[in-house]
Amino acid sequence: MPATNAALEKWSAVESYLKAGEGRFLDELKNLIRIPSVSAQPAHNDDTREAAEFVRDDLTRSGMKAEIVETAGHPIVIGRSPHVDGQPTVLVYGHYDVQPAEKADGWATEPFEPVEKNGNLYARGATDDKGQFYTHLKAAEAWMKAGGGLPVNVVFLIEGEEEVGGANLEKFFAEKAGELACDYAVISDSSQWAPGVPAVTYGLRGLCYLELLVQGPKTDLHSGMFGGAVANPLNALCKIIASLHDDKGRVAIEGFYDDVAPLADWERAEFAALPFDESAFREVLGVKELTGEAGFTTLERKSARPTCDVHGLWGGYSGPGPKTVLPAKAGAKLSFRLVPNQDNRKVADAFRKHVAKVCPLGVTYEIIDHHGAPGVVVETDTPGMAAARRAIDVAFGREPVLVREGGSIPVVGLIKDHLKVDTLLLGWGQNDDNLHAPDEKFSIADFHRGIAASARFFAELAR
């Protein structure tokens, strides 16, 4: 860092403000969490709005120009710091909506009443994403209240449809790309590598999610009277799905690997250097063997190689005991995880062609294209990435590892498409935070470290 960075000279005042504010920040986060802003359930529409208003008011109190923007669904909150000439602009993305949660799902405590236990905050939204995005609001507040204003330009975009994959955000990006112009986007909605090992995620897999419906006879038949003479849609479905992989664990669809960007040597070295205990991993999963595409390691397979997984199968009788039905219908949900430079629409087309080729005689089928996102990797040698790594080093006491994650964050693709910038994925969570599951949690220490890292990042980024 340059010794002449004016922002860094104000760092100790900001740091003191953050230290003094810790208790209040956590109380405020708890209040945000208590709003059950479940985007999937219309009964909670008042709550999603209340969460949006909470975020807008918080930004306003810190001195931002904040507003609620209506969409066809849940509103988007936009906040802007006072303009600073000659400094880069950062777009901070987050989402105030949460997954559904009921205590009866298996929660130890009420999901919307945050509870502190063993250094963690337990509640729906604790890590996904209220606890994580709120770190940036508190970091900005510290600069506004104690540092003489933010040293860079910050635009907050906190939306309410991340958990329902709504199309409204894309529409918003398409319409407002000019107003959202920035140099970097920042998202904290992912995980560290492990406790004590912070990470910056530079790659995400994309997704092509499809549903395959197979129709045999128009009604269920008795397998004794008809079996052997009429194609069985369950057998046919299995034939189609089995044909999607070859014996080497590779996806056996023509052209599937054509656009796959190969892993660079430095990436494979980085993967190999990550602290990872394969036998402990097997133990946690409860499996005797790990399998996947031949020629790649477990970490490469689960984060940097494309895959095909079936998510659901159904058809016929699944109750107790035997029933000799030859069913009319069968179905499967499946997806392909994609890596750069695979295009999800192209993969969906290749799947269609493949099914047309392998579908057994005597059944018909329909393919539903659910949604998709391309795989992304971001540049790792930019000033923004360097600033983020230094900030995390300061706040977490350890240089972050660079990782690629196997999941998808579709907004990263939208930002790339519409704003033409890379996203810095600064995840403060842990892999066992139970997101989308009962007993979701977030480390309280990581919450405060995340705030400090965000505040430091703004300073490191200032010229």
Add this chain to the structure above:
Amino acid sequence: MPATNAALEKWSAVESYLKAGEGRFLDELKNLIRIPSVSAQPAHNDDTREAAEFVRDDLTRSGMKAEIVETAGHPIVIGRSPHVDGQPTVLVYGHYDVQPAEKADGWATEPFEPVEKNGNLYARGATDDKGQFYTHLKAAEAWMKAGGGLPVNVVFLIEGEEEVGGANLEKFFAEKAGELACDYAVISDSSQWAPGVPAVTYGLRGLCYLELLVQGPKTDLHSGMFGGAVANPLNALCKIIASLHDDKGRVAIEGFYDDVAPLADWERAEFAALPFDESAFREVLGVKELTGEAGFTTLERKSARPTCDVHGLWGGYSGPGPKTVLPAKAGAKLSFRLVPNQDNRKVADAFRKHVAKVCPLGVTYEIIDHHGAPGVVVETDTPGMAAARRAIDVAFGREPVLVREGGSIPVVGLIKDHLKVDTLLLGWGQNDDNLHAPDEKFSIADFHRGIAASARFFAELAR
């Protein structure tokens, strides 16, 4: 038939009795049907007993020695005609229990209140099996009341666990084989070939019903975070099931066809001669193509060749929209239809060996053996078969066709094993009688023709 058959000389008296009794026989059948003797539902245990008592009392009124034999489950009714020296003994098997039925399942009328419509009697149990087995009780009654006694020895065995596959009947056969000694068994629990085309079924397929449970990781995982590195039990299940057939539609399990008795030339000729319109059949099923084992016709495939059908698949997410779960478990129910001389236990073993060979790495599995029955064909050139064919010719006005059916009637195997005799399958039903479904029906004319055929059969069989 020999002109000296004493029984046939009494035929006209029996025939008159049958004609005069038609209305009463139908009323009595309706009373039997009104007892909701659903064996699967313990709430109906009083009803199954009432049905057994109804049958016992009916037999007693006709002059049989009838009794209720307790089992660990629903009781068995045994009735015996007065002994006739030097004449063969016929065991008539039937079952008084019925499948569950609720009007809400889609019935046009109350399932246990029989309704006459278009010449049919609509009710649960109308054809399966109350209406069919009751024909033999009324035929016997006619001989007892108007013919001077039955011309042959008849043992009635009417049980109450056919619809639940109870093990109590097998135990009964094992213990009482001596008391049940007979020359032929007769069962009316199947169908004619078509309206106006009566049939004698001389072959049934057997069954080997299995359930395959596949376990991957011990809990559901996120497919983004783990997909590609951890075996997916749904994909694995599809691989296993797809491996069960080859490209010719043959079962691809080693040794599966080893014991299969080939179709005789006369059987293939009989199949080819049956009135069967393949395009009408496709139309009814709503399929564009009929498929199956290469080298066999549709009728051969569905009734005289062994098969493998999946009856149910489950695992993962099947609700609306996408969910990117990599599930812990998957399962399938499947069965093999067997033909003589396949042994269901041997087929189950071959399946186990096959799965052990093809199961993908990274998952474990369990196989549950539900139940089974060997395939059977009965001798077609016996005096009993000749008597049955002549009797049907007289009562239905047309010589019956000889057919093999694709379904299984496990009691035929029990009778062969324990009593060492063949069963004559004299079905009075039609293929569209909706057995096990709403709006079950039985042709009233066929009910009376069945009674007449049974009565004539006893005469034809007498020496």
